[in-house]
Amino acid sequence: MIQDVKAFPVSFYFNPDAATSFFIPKYQREYVWGWSNWDALFNDLDESPSGHFLGSIICVNGQKDSMAGGKLELIDGQQRFTTISLLFCALYDKLKTNPEPDDDFNVEMVNLKNRIFIKANNQWRFEPSEQMQNKADFQRILSELFPKLVTAPKGLANFGNRRIAKAYKYFRERLAPLTISQAVALLEKLKSAILVKIEVQSHSDAFMLFESINNRGIPLSAIDIIKNNLLAELDKRPDYGIDRAFDEWKDLIELLPDPVVQERFLRQLYNVFNYLKRVEARGCSRATRSNLITIYDTLLRKRPVWLFHALQSQGKIYSALLNPAAAKDQWSEVTAANLQDLQRLGAAPAYAFLLWVSQVARSQVWDESKALSQMAWLLTKWFFWRNLTDMPPTRELDPMFVELIGELLQEMRSQSIAKLDEFVKHASDWLLARAAPEDVCDARLKGNVYLDNYESTRFMLCKLEEMHQTRENKRDLWAHDTNDRPVFTVEHILPKTENLGPGWVAMLEFNSKGTADAIRQRCAHQLGNLTLSGYNSKLGTMEFMKKRDRQNDKGDFIGYRNGLYLNADLAQRTEWNEAAMTARTDKMLKEVKSILSLRSNS
Template sequence: MIKSANQYPVHALLSYEGNLTYRVPPYQREYSWQKAEWEDLFQDLVEADDSHFLGTIITLNQTTDAVASGILELIDGQQRATTLTLLLAAIYSVLNEHREDLDDEARNELFNLGRRLVGKGGELRVTPQTQGRNRDDYRAVLAEAGLPVEPAQKKPYFPLRRIARCYQYFRGSITRLAETNGFDEVRAARIMLEAVQKAILVKIEVANHADAFVLFESLNNRGMPLTPVDLIKNHLLAVSERHGVMHVDEAFKLWNEMLTNLGDDYATQERFLRHYYNAFKAELPEVANAPVATRTKLIRIYETLLGKNIKSGVDDLVGASRIYGRVTCVAETDAPTALDESFRHLMRAQGAPSYVLVMWLLAKQAKLGLTEYQLISVTRWLTSFFVRRNLTGYPQTYALPKLFMTIIAMLDGRSGVGVVDIIAKELTDASSSDEDFRRRLEGPIYDENTDVARFLLTTLSEDAMTKETQTDLWGQEKGHFVWTIEHILPQGANLPDAWKQMLGGAAAAASAQEADVHRLGNLTITAYNSTLGNKSFPEKRDRTDTNGRYIGYRNGLALNVDLVDRQTWTVADIEERTKKLVDASLLRFPLL
């Protein structure tokens, strides 16, 4: 089945001396990674102490394991491979723009980088497939970056599609990495180049497609490996027994109490351990070369922390986990307060990186003289900050731990309203501008960040609710939201003739679908929207369930009031409603 399986750094897989190329077969789906995946990859590479493991790729080649020549078909790993080369293209773009300022070593790096992306004769080292205009967009991006390729003509709405947006995301991320750390773009680009080239991939070659698909299935159904949380627990139990500080059963009981407080989601448990260290670092035993807790440093940090004053250390962890459980809304309360509701809002706004600050504030509430109202104010500031951050991507994820740790350090000796004022100012200074936020709100927000789009739409709906019209827009059935985003102008293919006629013909309808379908003005919230699909606008507006209840745009949500009496839905209507919802969002999530 497997012809070869070897571990390679990226610089070997894309050797500038060789001409090995990777091609995505036509049956593969189009490029689908979005900002969340781009951001995770960039953050992981920034944080990597050494060579970051990127996972596996499965390739098909009729020869032996060839790294120096040949064409490999990418059976699995095209998303990762395409994204890596787009990051390398962004790095190339930065270095190429500063070519005159580069020393000889950097110019040599630039030349070699170009060969890693484009081989002899202008051949692409990674060739996407044609679906979704991936290949045309990819060639256009490489040409825009300054690479020696024959550029494809930029197809309509090129900047809105994922290939172009991924490249621009990484281009902006390099600039922000430089700004965050106080050095120039060239240095930031070279740091990222080194991180990418050292990153490790396992390349598995198979003899035929049948073997490839069997292998793919087995790799995606493998057992779960031990996590850092498991390894830290094992270290705790071993140290407790070795030093006779606690009986193993007592240590295990305390550890389980902590996990119970945090819930059964591994990501929350791991994040708590990072946040605990970052929040209380000034009070904890010193850990060498660990100014901030990252995933790669977590085990080493807790091996140090749990090797000193282990009983009191675990007790402190358990106490902090109770607070963290409340902040993350894992701990259910019989009588939730307005503060608990503000935590729930922050959670829904994807504000998890700020839990480090919120946990610290709650732990120090008495010392800081903070009232519950002031804690609510802080949580609201954080919610506004994260709505903006998660849509604009600024500040970047890797900068957030430093931001919140800096704020914690600044609050020493402050109290009451002074605490709130400092937090509000620091969040405002770190946030994107109103102009940038507005620009992103006006664009294809559903494609940029579906979760932010849903949060905005539900919040604007909830704000208009009364006790009589209260509706739970976050309720789930079988693990899925009952109330979901509905595209008024359908996003799917095979648009019915009624829509084409309404929009001015087939060409105009196709243009509207490409340019406007994912904009805020074309989105709303409905229950069971799978029943609406590609139906005509009047059918969507007036749709009822089997009991005669409206599930279309007459469903009673204030968000849909301006749709109830409309007879048509055009690009002009989308533009008008987008402006209205953008203005409402800016008012709802302000910063100073």
């Protein structure tokens, strides 16, 4: 895994007599260090004795001796190397103002130039990332310092507002009040500062080290490493090239911008299609976080172009599964709505199966929109009960869907499944056999559902309300405010807090004194005591009748006479006690099951 670990001074990496250079591939992330990082580095060098430790770097090295020459890909250490290079440039800018340079000083200046450039060919010692114009901004700085060696880039609008320019400006300003001898002393400290170089042979090895290395660097994700390796392979293809590959990669990332979703997509894509020989990576039956890079390195070595096209086409489908607007454009409004419901339940493991369903529907010439719509609604119901009962446990979900795919494949190959309806029915029966028993589901619905699973509780209340909405009274129950908080939240009719007011105590106890708090503890979190409100904080612990008739300053009802179906029976009541809560729980339980049940006889 690790070829070599050695501590070297900065002068070793930026050796004026060596030919080794370091580069950040254009498809890596941008330079992100800011003022606090620059300030800490400068102060550490200035205040510490010679040999200050700067951290570690990781580079991929296919050579026997990484310092013997050649270009090394810097996997971890971009932030430090970029900053060190900018500090070298700022020091050169400062020292060239020496009015009385002697021979030794002139040699030092030549060496400093050759730390920035390779002496033999005047190529840059270090090439920053091309992201966010990092490389072009660095080129501008070099062109101002060394106009005979570097041509100024064109069209660099807002140069001074970007990090490379700001870092260079910061160091120049810190160096400005120093004398020449003080600047030379700082240069010596920079050259003697220590960086630990960790050499590895592959990108996969590099990624595994990130788990155990903690320094000032910005660690890369699995998607970064896979991207680097994939685009490096495509760069070798004369019919593809890095520019085209990079542009197409950006399109893929725009479809799946969240790194967590990107990694999940790569895992799920492999797990549901690795029964195909062209997809299988030998020895990897299932993709996990630890072997993900190894899997994709194996695949891209065999078919990099095919793999990239597969990622693009499947990534577009995966993105649409997660994005209601895209789903509506690609399939239908009904499909988009069902996928939206599934997403609200946090059913991440389901997307692996839906990705496969999409592929099957197209290969079988079924109606893809209908197939996804029916499956999304089936999975919505299944995940609702799974989340409510925690059966099966989370750790079993990913392998369970892989098993379901294997079962359906077997049935299709044996001709037991030929039509979409048969496909859906078989999947439904299979999932039902792994769902919680009906008595367990009923017990959860009659219990403290609010405490057991808030999100499932809010979901079922929203579904109950949505089923009774019309075009005239439709409200967006999933809307968020300007702070990205849900507008409609779960409201306890009987307050859940202790120390109930005298009105509540009198209503609950009736002829049984001292029972109010026991009733609250038994009933407060039950389904029958819950509703939806966009004004939860304005209702709070006030008495029932005040909650029922509450209005805002405009005279609009914001209490239980607000027109919601869930509040229709509450709007006419004058009391709220244990009997009322129990009766409402039984009624709502039946309605929930009529909408979300997996069992047709419910």
